[in-house]
Amino acid sequence: MLTRLLSGDTPRSLPLTLILLAILVSLALAPFLFPGTRSVDTAARICVFIVLVASYDLMLGYAGIVSFAHTMFFGMGAYGVALASIHMGRGFDALIVGTLAGGIAAAALALVIGLFSLRVRAIFFAMITLAVASAVAVLVSQLSGLTGGEDGLNYKIPRALTSAQKYMDEKLFGVRVNGKLLNYYLVFACSTLLFLLLLRIVNSPFGRVLQSIRENDFRAEAIGYRVVYYRTAATCLSAVAAALAGSLYAIWLRYVGPDTTLSFEIMVDILLMVVIGGMGTMYGAVIGATLFIVAQNYLQTLMGAAAEGLEGVPVLPLLLNPDRWLLWLGVLFVLSVYFFPTGVVGRLRGRG
């Protein structure tokens, strides 16, 4: 039953299983284990990014397609929800319409980009996605009337998903049972579902074809697979999953802006998360996203504490000054790529 849920693709390594279980339990019980706005926000962000990174892994790790437009699709889902909520008024219907519209738009754009550029060489596709994504990012920041420009959009989501809505008078294990909690579980449940769906797709006959294309597209064509159709389909699926992740993110944040969804920095983050976690493994997305976002949010705090602890020791407190957290984040990445060339998952499964 559990194996079926994981599409027969189990972690296949005891340490990996334990780590994944720990992450699952932490995320499932995050509001209770780590109460506080900031930690729950981090947990929700992790959930969303797991889906986003997993959908990117479908393209990069399984089909071997390099794309720089993933944040664009992510943004389409997010802006879909934002625009629908503004123009239709707050309500679940707006969330559903926005999510659907974002997903359909992402699929359509991915289809056009794919059919036009996936039949030629990989580098050309990468360049096209980069160009289109930059154009869209500029467009969004310039069309202030529609998109709010650089400031982004604030909007209202249904009251049932905000902290204004109380479901129980007394606290449950010290946590207020309100709309915000429901919102978190909405994000968590949808992310889990989407992740399991992506895991199923990569283990389906279709997913196997993608792997064969990654290994040798020439031969994949010669045994009867129309490579361009498969690549395009993979791009579309990946785009839709990214858009759905974007919608979840928009529902959680109640704000969208170029910096939270479309920026090139996020694209680089996604790339790093896939590589650190392990390409072509899906579970790598879980580990990569968790590690990265936790480091992004807590490294600074941790360093502050360390610097204080080392007060009086020469040089070290300066090196560990919280302002230098980006330096250390960088060092961590270089080390992890150096020591885990096949990612954390590849390493734990004992391949390189």
Next chain:
Amino acid sequence: MPSPLLSTRDLTVRFGGHVAVDHVTCDFHAGQLTAIVGPNGAGKTTYFNLISGQIPATEGSVTLKDREITRLPVADRTDLGIGRAFQLTNLFPGLSVFENVRLVMQARRKKGFDLFSMAAAHDGINDAARDVLLRVGLWDLSGQSVSELSHGNQRKLEVAMLIALDPVVYMFDEPTAGMSVDEAPVVLELIAQLKADTSRTILLVEHKMDVIRTLADRIIVLHNGALAADGPPAEVMASDVVQEAYMGKALEDV
């Protein structure tokens, strides 16, 4: 004579000013094994590429079972029954031996766009792939990654994938190249077995004359891209054209 399974009419390809394959007209009949010989650079592999679709023809046509396939993409030709094994081993290196063959079976059964079932749960495809591996003697290695396989076994897998494809036209491009003396006979035996099925035709590019002598029903000779001789092995091998071509002299000097 019944209509041929495969035929090429004036098949030509030019790369700039160079004519690599020059108006080759040839019919291939069911139950026949045709060896294609000629010196290096004569256009044998290019002729194969034109038939299986890796290179588009400049002129002429390719017809499979009375259907013109000259403009079809590679995958569609494969679907119609053109099966090709490659000269340089051309497999899915990071995947297992089993998966390589399984992918072929899956392509034949048109399950490629099945998104939501588990590939591992398609028993029909799995069993068929296992049967092919048992037949070529690679079943014991089925779990190994192809990149860890010896050269000889990679060649064997190449043949296994073609058998799994079960095409109408089998195309072998130097199937025993680089194989050791004890490994080569296994592959040749597999090809000999395929001959038993008289509804197919086999095309074989080969340099080794002893192999041709034992397997071929007919030999065609390509020279500078053009068809230089065509006939039963004994006759073609005795002809001046072949003698000269294999002595290394240019035909023009004859």
